[in-house]
Amino acid sequence: MSPEGKSKNSGSTIALNKRARFEYHLEERIEAGISLLGWEVKALRAGNIQFGESHVLVRGGEAFLFGCVINPLTSASTHVDRDSMRTRRLLLHKQELARLIGQVERKGYTLIPTAMYWSRGKVKVEIALAKGKKQHDKRRTEKERDWQREKGRILKQR
Numbered sequence: 001m002s003p004e005g006k007s008k009n010s011g012s013t014i015a016l017n018k019r020a021r022f023e024y025h026l027e028e029r030i031e032a033g034i035s036l037l038g039w040e041v042k043a044l045r046a047g048n049i050q051f052g053e054s055h056v057l058v059r060g061g062e063a064f065l066f067g068c069v070i071n072p073l074t075s076a077s078t079h080v081d082r083d084s085m086r087t088r089r090l091l092l093h094k095q096e097l098a099r100l101i102g103q104v105e106r107k108g109y110t111l112i113p114t115a116m117y118w119s120r121g122k123v124k125v126e127i128a129l130a131k132g133k134k135q136h137d138k139r140r141t142e143k144e145r146d147w148q149r150e151k152g153r154i155l156k157q158r
Contacts, residue, residue: 110132
């Protein structure tokens with residue numbers, strides 16, 4: 001994602017985690033594939049996803065997406081076990097994964113998914129290395145956003 005908050009794939013965006021920019025200082029962004037089942041892909045095309053409370057954990061040399069809710073379509077098959085809160089594996093290269101593990105374990109970073117989008121017919125997840133904001137940082141961010149909005153109103157009146 002660009003600094004303005006707009007993804008470079010904005011036309012094919014499935015979901016954005018807008019809360020992540022408010023809660024964390026986002027530093028480095030990485031694109032990862034995600035392992036999905038057929039019914040999940042169909043549900044994503046319909047927009048049945050809740051992405052805000054999700055996070056990434058690294059266990060056993062693999063990255064997993066937790067807390068992402070993909071609600072099944074009502075027309076989905078009845079013989080398939082549909083778990084909407086299932087843990088989904090993220091697909092990363094070994095070098096990327098090793099570097100992320102080092103950042104998370106040694107430097108205290110957190111992995112936060114910031115966006116989910118389509119890229120050449122495949123679902124991709126943008127994850128970011130992040131550090132949590134303190135309460136005063138959140139207030140400063142909110143104050144700056146209010147000032148930008150007010151400044152826009154003033155300039156528009158002239």
